[in-house]
Amino acid sequence: MNKIKVLSFSVIVLIILNLSMIVFFMVIKPREFKNFRNGSRIIIIEKLHFDEPQKKQFRVLIEKHIQKIKIYESKILSTKENLYLQLSLPEVDLKTKDSLISVLGDLQKQIEIARFEHFKGIRKICNTPEQIEDFKQLTIELAKKIGEPNPNPKK
Structure with a gap:
């Protein structure tokens, strides 16, 4: 693999990780706090x-x-x-x-x-x-x- 392919793969992985974190904090976490409060x-x-x-x-x-x-x-x-x-x-x-x-x-x-x-x-x-x-x-x-x-x- 050349450097560009490695870099492209890394960027794609980071984008997927960031999107996963956004979904986690916007969708899953609020549910937990609501259940905790109730x-x-x-x-x-x-x-x-x-x-x-x-x-x-x-x-x-x-x-x-x-x-x-x-x-x-x-x-x-x-x-x-x-x-x-x-x-x-x-x-x-x-x-x-x-x-x-x-x-x-x-x-x-x-x-x-x-x-x-x-x-x-x-x-x-x-x-x-x-x-x-x-x-x-x-x-x-x-x-x-x-x-x-x-x-x-x-x-």
């Missing part, structure tokens, strides 16, 4: 053995919960921006800084209350003794996982 929903539905009407109630509950959490997260982001803007001032106003940090604590508290209420709502969907017992087991698992560090933090 993983906890699927686990709850499976562990609690929800029927179709319960699944529908659960989906409605989740949507309301997500909307509520997004509002709190948006407020947290805005408050953090205001807090760290204090650093750009010649003199940091300690009252403002303390006030913003207090607001952040209150917002985080509201998120925890919303999550707690969300799980109380899931408990209300359970309508058989078996589901209630499964929910108890699920909350025990949840309580153990709450203190664990997130293995897949948002980036």
Whole structure:
């Protein structure tokens, strides 16, 4: 083989590899992330053995919960921006800084209350003794996982 044939073959192989990578990242990877994000929903539905009407109630509950959490997260982001803007001032106003940090604590508290209420709502969907017992087991698992560090933090 002469150099031109080797070079042409190499270019063709590289093009095929690049196209494969593009397909992988555009088609296959997003599916994995979607399934990962929905993983906890699927686990709850499976562990609690929800029927179709319960699944529908659960989906409605989740949507309301997500909307509520997004509002709190948006407020947290805005408050953090205001807090760290204090650093750009010649003199940091300690009252403002303390006030913003207090607001952040209150917002985080509201998120925890919303999550707690969300799980109380899931408990209300359970309508058989078996589901209630499964929910108890699920909350025990949840309580153990709450203190664990997130293995897949948002980036």
